[in-house]
Amino acid sequence: MRWIAFALVVVAALAGAVAPMAPASGQADEEAAPIFGLKIPPGYRDWRLISVAHEEGNLNDLRAILGNDVAIKASREGKLPFPDGTIIARLAWSYDPLQEGEKAFGRRQSFVAGASKNGVQFMVKDSKKYAATDGWGFAQFNDGKPADEGVHNTCFSCHAIVKARDFVFNRYAP
Amino acid sequence: MRWIAFALVVVAALAGAVAPMAPASGQADEEAAPIFGLKIPPGYRDWRLISVAHEEGNLNDLRAILGNDVAIKASREGKLPFPDGTIIARLAWSYDPLQEGEKAFGRRQSFVAGASKNGVQFMVKDSKKYAATDGWGFAQFNDGKPADEGVHNTCFSCHAIVKARDFVFNRYAP
Numbered sequence: 001m002r003w004i005a006f007a008l009v010v011v012a013a014l015a016g017a018v019a020p021m022a023p024a025s026g027q028a029d030e031e032a033a034p035i036f037g038l039k040i041p042p043g044y045r046d047w048r049l050i051s052v053a054h055e056e057g058n059l060n061d062l063r064a065i066l067g068n069d070v071a072i073k074a075s076r077e078g079k080l081p082f083p084d085g086t087i088i089a090r091l092a093w094s095y096d097p098l099q100e101g102e103k104a105f106g107r108r109q110s111f112v113a114g115a116s117k118n119g120v121q122f123m124v125k126d127s128k129k130y131a132a133t134d135g136w137g138f139a140q141f142n143d144g145k146p147a148d149e150g151v152h153n154t155c156f157s158c159h160a161i162v163k164a165r166d167f168v169f170n171r172y173a174p
Numbered sequence: 175m176r177w178i179a180f181a182l183v184v185v186a187a188l189a190g191a192v193a194p195m196a197p198a199s200g201q202a203d204e205e206a207a208p209i210f211g212l213k214i215p216p217g218y219r220d221w222r223l224i225s226v227a228h229e230e231g232n233l234n235d236l237r238a239i240l241g242n243d244v245a246i247k248a249s250r251e252g253k254l255p256f257p258d259g260t261i262i263a264r265l266a267w268s269y270d271p272l273q274e275g276e277k278a279f280g281r282r283q284s285f286v287a288g289a290s291k292n293g294v295q296f297m298v299k300d301s302k303k304y305a306a307t308d309g310w311g312f313a314q315f316n317d318g319k320p321a322d323e324g325v326h327n328t329c330f331s332c333h334a335i336v337k338a339r340d341f342v343f344n345r346y347a348p
Contacts, residue, residue, distance in 0.1 A: 052238050053287065054228050173265070173267050174267075
């Protein structure tokens with residue numbers, strides 16, 4: 001049976017060779033996040049911009065909020081609650097002083113996004129599936145891998161601060 | 175002739191009623207920016223995200239860099255110089271502490287984009303038309319109106335700081 005084992009190794013190697021370099025997304029074999037069972041939505045990096053933000057303290061990042069078409073339409077109309085099918089993505093990067101800006105201004109002036117940081121997070125609206133959390137499912141992925149259950153237990157309670165805005169912190173930036 | 179004056183007022187009122195609320199973009203009658211003759215590219219707010227940034231000091235804003243398809247492709251490939259047809263848009267908003275974040279953390283934690291601020295800027299690559307400025311045309315619009323010639327005279331000299339990166343400050347945020 002050694003030829004079968006060899007064939008499997010070749011198949012595995014070929015599969016690896018054609019795999020995307022970025023974290024796999026939307027792949028059938030991708031690991032789902034705990035509790036809400038979400039996977040990384042395919043193509044989310046191409047979604048349109050809802051807003052941007054900066055987090056201080058331990059998070060210390062620059063972030064962008066992107067939305068799928070349903071999310072963008074709802075955000076622009078400013079209607080709450082968000083409809084089923086809404087997906088909001090939160091990307092974040094390190095908060096880096098721009099060296100060239102310091103040279104030009106003689107002090108720190110510009111802070112720009114560096115490497116990916118603090119994972120990528122998603123909120124998915126499905127009023128039936130996620131009825132227990134007011135219609136929202138949450139997921140965080142670090143380097144393409146789902147964060148653990150402990151992390152996912154904190155999502156809903158924190159977002160409850162903005163229950164009046166359907167649990168969404170961000171507002172559309174015009 | 176009073177009925178003519180009245181008719182003109184009615185026409186003006188109707189025109190106002192159907193005018194877009196957002197700054198007009200891509201309209202034939204829109205005013206072009208001085209020096210480089212650029213108008214606001216239609217649909218730029220739908221473009222994909224290149225990166226995000228925060229400016230301190232007098233600018234004091236949060237900003238997003240969006241790119242048209244040519245800009246996104248070139249940014250992701252990391253190839254310089256940018257090809258003709260590249261358009262990069264810089265949007266900016268006021269740098270606002272998130273009230274709900276302060277309540278939750280007991281201190282300032284999150285800063286989010288508020289109202290539009292510091293205008294919207296564009297860089298357009300056309301190596302022939304803008305040969306005198308190394309292939310780049312620049313434009314700034316404040317509330318939909320082009321900034322004056324003095325403002326446009328400062329664009330190229332400031333971007334010359336990053337001549338080695340084809341005059342573009344931002345880097346693609348993965």
